[in-house]
Amino acid sequence: MADFFTLRTVTWADGKVKMIDQTALPTRLSYVTYAAPDQVAAAIRTMVVRGAPAIGVAAAMGVALAARRSKAAKLPELMRDLEDAAAMLRSTRPTAVNLFWGIDRVMARARAATSVREAREAVAEEAQAMEEEDVAVNRKLGANGAELIRDGETVLTQCNAGALATVGYGTALGVVRAAVESGKLVKVLVPETRPALQGARLTAYELVRDRISCTLISDTAVGHMLSLGRVDRVIVGADRITRDGYVFNKIGTYQEAVLARRHGVPFHPAAPRSTFDLGRSHDQVTIEERGAEEVVKVRGRRIAPKGIPVANPAFDMTPPELVTSMITERGVLAPPFEETIPRLMS
Amino acid sequence: MADFFTLRTVTWADGKVKMIDQTALPTRLSYVTYAAPDQVAAAIRTMVVRGAPAIGVAAAMGVALAARRSKAAKLPELMRDLEDAAAMLRSTRPTAVNLFWGIDRVMARARAATSVREAREAVAEEAQAMEEEDVAVNRKLGANGAELIRDGETVLTQCNAGALATVGYGTALGVVRAAVESGKLVKVLVPETRPALQGARLTAYELVRDRISCTLISDTAVGHMLSLGRVDRVIVGADRITRDGYVFNKIGTYQEAVLARRHGVPFHPAAPRSTFDLGRSHDQVTIEERGAEEVVKVRGRRIAPKGIPVANPAFDMTPPELVTSMITERGVLAPPFEETIPRLMS
Numbered sequence: 001m002a003d004f005f006t007l008r009t010v011t012w013a014d015g016k017v018k019m020i021d022q023t024a025l026p027t028r029l030s031y032v033t034y035a036a037p038d039q040v041a042a043a044i045r046t047m048v049v050r051g052a053p054a055i056g057v058a059a060a061m062g063v064a065l066a067a068r069r070s071k072a073a074k075l076p077e078l079m080r081d082l083e084d085a086a087a088m089l090r091s092t093r094p095t096a097v098n099l100f101w102g103i104d105r106v107m108a109r110a111r112a113a114t115s116v117r118e119a120r121e122a123v124a125e126e127a128q129a130m131e132e133e134d135v136a137v138n139r140k141l142g143a144n145g146a147e148l149i150r151d152g153e154t155v156l157t158q159c160n161a162g163a164l165a166t167v168g169y170g171t172a173l174g175v176v177r178a179a180v181e182s183g184k185l186v187k188v189l190v191p192e193t194r195p196a197l198q199g200a201r202l203t204a205y206e207l208v209r210d211r212i213s214c215t216l217i218s219d220t221a222v223g224h225m226l227s228l229g230r231v232d233r234v235i236v237g238a239d240r241i242t243r244d245g246y247v248f249n250k251i252g253t254y255q256e257a258v259l260a261r262r263h264g265v266p267f268h269p270a271a272p273r274s275t276f277d278l279g280r281s282h283d284q285v286t287i288e289e290r291g292a293e294e295v296v297k298v299r300g301r302r303i304a305p306k307g308i309p310v311a312n313p314a315f316d317m318t319p320p321e322l323v324t325s326m327i328t329e330r331g332v333l334a335p336p337f338e339e340t341i342p343r344l345m346s
Numbered sequence: 347m348a349d350f351f352t353l354r355t356v357t358w359a360d361g362k363v364k365m366i367d368q369t370a371l372p373t374r375l376s377y378v379t380y381a382a383p384d385q386v387a388a389a390i391r392t393m394v395v396r397g398a399p400a401i402g403v404a405a406a407m408g409v410a411l412a413a414r415r416s417k418a419a420k421l422p423e424l425m426r427d428l429e430d431a432a433a434m435l436r437s438t439r440p441t442a443v444n445l446f447w448g449i450d451r452v453m454a455r456a457r458a459a460t461s462v463r464e465a466r467e468a469v470a471e472e473a474q475a476m477e478e479e480d481v482a483v484n485r486k487l488g489a490n491g492a493e494l495i496r497d498g499e500t501v502l503t504q505c506n507a508g509a510l511a512t513v514g515y516g517t518a519l520g521v522v523r524a525a526v527e528s529g530k531l532v533k534v535l536v537p538e539t540r541p542a543l544q545g546a547r548l549t550a551y552e553l554v555r556d557r558i559s560c561t562l563i564s565d566t567a568v569g570h571m572l573s574l575g576r577v578d579r580v581i582v583g584a585d586r587i588t589r590d591g592y593v594f595n596k597i598g599t600y601q602e603a604v605l606a607r608r609h610g611v612p613f614h615p616a617a618p619r620s621t622f623d624l625g626r627s628h629d630q631v632t633i634e635e636r637g638a639e640e641v642v643k644v645r646g647r648r649i650a651p652k653g654i655p656v657a658n659p660a661f662d663m664t665p666p667e668l669v670t671s672m673i674t675e676r677g678v679l680a681p682p683f684e685e686t687i688p689r690l691m692s
Contacts, residue, residue, distance in 0.1 A: 026648075026649075026650060026651040027648065191566075192540065192641070192649070192650070193566060194538065194540060194564040194565060194566055195564045195566075197649050200641075200642070200649045200650040200654075201649060201650065204650045204651050204654045205651045208651045208653055208654055209651075214654065214655065215654075215655045215656065215657050216641055216642070216650055216654050216655070216656045216657075217641070217656070217657050217658075218540040218541045218565070218597065218598075218641055218658070219540060219564070219565040219566045219598075220537075220539060220540055220541075220565045220596075220597045220598030220601070221597050221598070221657065221658075221659055221662075222601060223598075223600045223601030223604060223662065224597060224600055224601075224659055224662040224663075225657070227600060227662070227663070250566075251564065251566045251567050251570060252564075252565075252566030252567070252569075254569045254570055254573060255566070255568060255569030255570075255601060255605055258569060258604060258605055258608055259601055259604055262604055295538070295546075295562055295563070295564055296546070296562070298644040298645065298647060298649065299644065299647040299648075299649060300647070301644065301645040301646070301647050302372075302373065303372075303538070303543050303546045303547060303644065303645060304372060304538070304546040304547065304550045304562055305372040305550050305551045305554045305555075307554055308546075308550045308554055308560065308561075308562050309560065309561045309562070310561065310562045310563070311561050311562075311563050311567065311571070312563075312564070312567075313567055313570055316567075316569065316570040316573070317570075317573070
């Protein structure tokens with residue numbers, strides 16, 4: 001069995017949070033270590049760490065840092081400090097539900113505690129448990145998805161739903177890794193994914209490092225590649241899947257789904273249960289609009305004239321009718337998703 | 347009437363070819379002047395000049411430079427020099443038919459000449475006539491297309507089919523200019539158009555300079571914008587339209603056409619008659635594959651890991667069933683295009 005990408009994207013180390021600095025990739029593999037929750041919030045906002053599952057764990061660890069640093073002598077005081085940190089962390093990015101899920105999970109442990117000491121320990125323990133769970137969940141999800149893949153397939157993805165979007169192993173790329181581990185030949189077609197280039201910078205980095213066969217394309221070449229019959233399957237991650245089966249994921253996912261449908265190619269989001277949001281339907285989700293700088297500059301170089309207005313939606317929404325099936329750690333969900341999603345979550 | 351973008355992209359000046367250096371835009375407006383045909387060939391290959399109509403005129407001027415420089419004393423000798431230059435210029439880029447059309451037009455004038463002096467003069471005269479015609483043709487095409495546009499529309503384009511893709515005024519952006527000149531409010535949605543970024547660098551530059559309302563987006567946001575109802579019409583250029591109505595244009599055009607159809611938005615290529623190729627059906631066209639450097643680097647900055655394989659098709663093919671109508675200087679062509687295209691060309 002191949003020894004895939006064993007680095008941890010986010011890890012708890014000696015009471016601090018250690019992360020791969022994803023803004024430095026693919027040029028440089030470097031780590032940052034944070035001892036304060038506002039540093040974690042800034043890292044999420046600036047995409048030092050990104051990817052729905054990874055920011056869920058990072059935010060939980062941010063609350064754990066607040067618990068460590070709090071000088072509170074009494075429980076209500078500690079809880080106020082934790083609620084402050086949680087509010088700050090929740091405000092970083094609106095679309096991926098895992099962020100809220102991660103914070104809610106550690107906060108629930110804190111609320112159940114009966115002493116300051118117990119709350120501190122419970123929060124740190126829960127955050128570390130989430131770190132371990134993430135890799136285990138992705139391996140299960142990967143194994144479930146790998147059964148769909150035939151030997152020799154080319155999988156088109158979008159953005160990075162890999163080890164770097166999670167603690168390790170990945171969701172969409174976890175499926176690819178599991179298929180390769182099971183002895184299948186799989187090739188990955190990687191759109192660069194402007195504006196933040198997570199495909200070119202991160203997915204390409206992971207796959208080259210793991211010696212998984214891959215080809216980088218511009219985002220403009222997705223339709224052309226599908227029209228030439230060069231794609232057998234589309235597998236992407238997800239930032240939020242609502243109870244009515246709508247998939248919110250990195251901008252560009254929706255157009256891949258439309259194009260896949262036109263060419264009769266199956267389209268699968270791959271996501272853990274923590275990405276499913278039973279509390280919301282598709283019209284209740286905020287799509288983050290990010291700054292113009294990401295579009296008018298690439299790695300610091302200006303590519304557009306000064307004064308040009310920009311729209312920079314970071315995510316889009318794929319309706320359930322374009323989804324073939326959804327890959328989760330509990331199995332592969334078939335339509336109708338408004339029935340199979342509540343069953344998954346029960 | 348607004349005084350739009352009066353710069354000439356390619357012009358004949360004192361027996362030389364003067365061009366805007368499009369690789370320096372949008373940062374710097376600078377010109378290059380060439381006296382030899384191999385310089386023009388290199389400029390076409392490296393996209394100092396690009397855009398189907400502009401490279402047609404540039405290549406014709408390249409032949410005219412060969413005629414000026416030739417030391418031939420007799421006509422067959424001159425014709426050999428011109429054929430050599432023509433062959434070199436034809437080999438620069440395979441997809442846009444205007445390149446071949448431009449060269450064929452000046453070569454026909456040379457072949458009809460009865461002396462070296464007459465041939466030299468005829469070639470230079472024809473190339474200069476083509477320069478003037480280009481702007482006149484685009485103004486007619488623009489006026490024809492402008493009739494389709496309702497006041498207040500948002501037009502999605504792709505790449506640059508503007509003044510910078512022609513001698514002046516533009517094809518797709520010529521339609522926008524004509525609509526604005528006729529008093530309509532038109533907004534343009536500009537995808538950056540990776541890998542060479544003609545949207546971000548050139549279309550944005552032209553529109554900002556002409557104070558035409560525009561918004562820049564990543565190529566990944568095209569489908570999302572259409573899904574939000576923010577696009578009323580798609581107008582793109584073309585590099586070659588075959589007799590069976592297939593449209594070869596910048597990579598990313600095909601996916602715009604598919605997405606436009608899904609959202610019930612009309613899709614129009616805008617192209618002069620010189621872009622139509624009665625001699626070929628869609629299966630007889632070569633789609634240029636360009637180097638990996640364009641994809642793995644942006645304005646000199648590396649964005650992908652070393653060793654990553656790349657596919658970089660420069661064009662794609664949109665089938666006639668996705669085309670609402672085609673805008674030309676002789677009017678707007680409706681389907682069935684296999685009937686209306688031969689009529690256009692007769």
